[in-house]
Amino acid sequence: MKDYELWVHWKQGDDCSNFITQAGDVKQGLLNWAENMEYNVKKIRRLVDLFGDKDLDIDACTHSIILNGDEDILKRAVEEELIDCIEYDEEEGENIEEDLDLTNKSQFKEVNQIVKNCIKCEKELTFQEFYDTYGRKSNEEKTLKLWSNNTIHFFCCSCFRKMKCKSCDNYLEFIVIDDILYFFCRNCVVDLISKIQDNLTTNNHDKFAKNILKLNNMLKNVLIEFK
Ligand SMILES: [Zn+2]
Ligand SMILES: [Zn+2]
Structure with a gap:
């Protein structure tokens, strides 16, 4: 089973306070919050645009907004990162991904003995779950190496x-540098890097240095932070 889910915003007080905490400044936090809302508004408009005259149904309650309709358009919307596709097992109600046939691969047998939380x-995490979460963005060898490393959680x-x-x-x-996991x-990183490139071409050395520091903080700041 799968659901196509639209995510727009969380509880407004929590949302607002998250932005202010992250910016470290009330006014800047409010501006970032506004920018985020503008981004989400664009997302909704693009979604309606994408469906054109095709069917679209919304099943919305409390926190969730589930979309039903033309499958091709829904998939396209996922590709454009307007919505998420959440797959789940009907019996357990848990999220699942397509299974890797781990049991048939000798190198995976060993790693299946490793327990991580x-x-x-x-x-408790299984290698299968670990692979589904992190492995899709990496390759098998790299994922195995990460899993076998006791210092990484x-x-x-x-x-x-x-x-x-x-x-x-x-x-x-996520990225692992010297055995430390960064998120x-x-x-935002691509956005900031293009700003840094602009600063370089316009010889704006103050802003250049400032944005390099910001980039550094960006990698550190998102480390183990939750919404
Ligand atoms: Zn957990
Ligand atoms: Zn971002």
Whole structure:
């Protein structure tokens, strides 16, 4: 089973306070919050645009907004990161991904013996779940190496999925540098890097240095932060 879910905003007080805390300044926090809302408004408009004259049904209550309608358009909307596709097992109600046939691969047998717990909810992680969460963005060899490293700890699938960028609401990605796990928002990092490039071409050295520091903080700041 799968649901197509639209995510726009969380409880307004929590949302507002998150933005202010992250900016470290009330007015800047409010501006970032406004920018985030503008981004979400664009997302909704683009979604309506995408459906054109095709069918679209919304099943919305409390926190969830589930979309039903033309499957091709829904898939396209996922590709454009307007909505999320959440797959789940009907019986257990848990999120699932397509299975890797781990049992048939000798190198996976060994790693299946390793036990790790989620650093957020402390739930026991299996290699399968780890692979589904992190492996899709990496390759098998790299994923195996990470899993076998005792100094590295991870989030379970459902905790990892909740990690969104507080500025632009994109899902965070992760990177491991010297055995430390960092989370970052590709969107915001790319945005900042292009600003840094502009600063260089316009010889604006003050802003250049400032933005380099900001980039540094960006990688650190998102480390183990939750919405
Ligand atoms: Zn967890
Ligand atoms: Zn972001």
